[in-house]
Amino acid sequence: MEIIRAEKMGFCFGVKKAVETCYEISRKNISKKYILGMVVHNKDVVKEMENIGFIIVDEKDILEGTDPLKKGDTIVIRAHGTTSQIIDVLEKKEVEIHDATCIFVDKIKEILIERESLGDEIIFIGDKEHPEVKGIISFGKKVNVLKNLEELKESSLDRSKRYSVLTQTTLNKSKFLEIKEYLEKYYSNAQIFDRICGATSERQEATKKLANICDIIIVIGDLKSSNSKKLLEVAKAENPNSYLVQNDEELDMSIFSESMKIGITAGASTPEDIIKKIENKIRGNFNV
Numbered sequence: 001m002e003i004i005r006a007e008k009m010g011f012c013f014g015v016k017k018a019v020e021t022c023y024e025i026s027r028k029n030i031s032k033k034y035i036l037g038m039v040v041h042n043k044d045v046v047k048e049m050e051n052i053g054f055i056i057v058d059e060k061d062i063l064e065g066t067d068p069l070k071k072g073d074t075i076v077i078r079a080h081g082t083t084s085q086i087i088d089v090l091e092k093k094e095v096e097i098h099d100a101t102c103i104f105v106d107k108i109k110e111i112l113i114e115r116e117s118l119g120d121e122i123i124f125i126g127d128k129e130h131p132e133v134k135g136i137i138s139f140g141k142k143v144n145v146l147k148n149l150e151e152l153k154e155s156s157l158d159r160s161k162r163y164s165v166l167t168q169t170t171l172n173k174s175k176f177l178e179i180k181e182y183l184e185k186y187y188s189n190a191q192i193f194d195r196i197c198g199a200t201s202e203r204q205e206a207t208k209k210l211a212n213i214c215d216i217i218i219v220i221g222d223l224k225s226s227n228s229k230k231l232l233e234v235a236k237a238e239n240p241n242s243y244l245v246q247n248d249e250e251l252d253m254s255i256f257s258e259s260m261k262i263g264i265t266a267g268a269s270t271p272e273d274i275i276k277k278i279e280n281k282i283r284g285n286f287n288v
């Protein structure tokens with residue numbers, strides 16, 4: 001048996017920064033500290049943050065005024081960011097905000113605001129239910145959110161207008177290129193911004209490579225993590241013997257056999273200790 005790790009896997013730059021921000025705050029003597037939603041999409045990380053004294057607060061409660069936050073309390077904004085409405089409420093409450101929004105998400109927000117100020121209308125390609133998208137578009141005035149190329153083709157947008165086109169950071173690169181090609185053909189006044197995060201595409205490429213040389217692929221990630229689910233899709237397309245596992249307790253050892261080459265990869269929100277526990281469980285079971 002051999003265990004091979006993907007060349008790129010696990011915590012990305014933005015997630016690392018958000019988690020470090022929480023640890024930094026926990027080292028200070030702050031009594032009331034909160035995190036807005038899941039700091040990253042991983043329930044073990046969220047549990048760890050609760051263990052070091054954070055309380056998770058819902059966006060919905062903040063908007064409805066049913067949250068426990070008081071003047072002077074501290075709140076961390078997660079890596080995906082949040083909406084302008086939430087920031088307004090928190091500022092009015094005079095809460096101390098530690099914004100751990102990933103710089104790549106912030107950059108898209110900045111471009112959106114700037115392009116609107118120059119008179120462009122925005123086309124945003126992404127999932128309108130995803131917190132990152134909800135956050136970014138809340139800073140715009142009129143943003144047309146379309147999920148994919150099919151929705152773009154079916155839309156009744158006026159093609160002669162001046163558009164700026166932005167996307168979710170985790171959009172699949174090949175899908176982006178198809179959309180770009182379509183826009184260049186039919187939307188002559190569109191300016192297209194490629195702001196897809198490299199961490200996502202690197203992890204997908206590394207997973208694809210791994211799936212082609214291994215007998216089985218274990219993707220480690222939370223069921224709520226969209227980038228982990230995408231890694232599973234990528235792995236399955238190359239190797240149907242691929243599984244998404246959240247932690248070592250969930251790992252079913254009967255899927256392995258002595259002679260296998262096992263590939264391990266992990267989503268951008270999966271911490272190293274969870275990856276190690278899974279590796280150790282396999283090694284311990286097969287004495288490797």
Ligand code: F3S
Nearest residue numbers: 012014102104169197
């Ligand atoms: Fe940021 Fe990319 Fe991670 S946008 S949060 S570095 S996946």
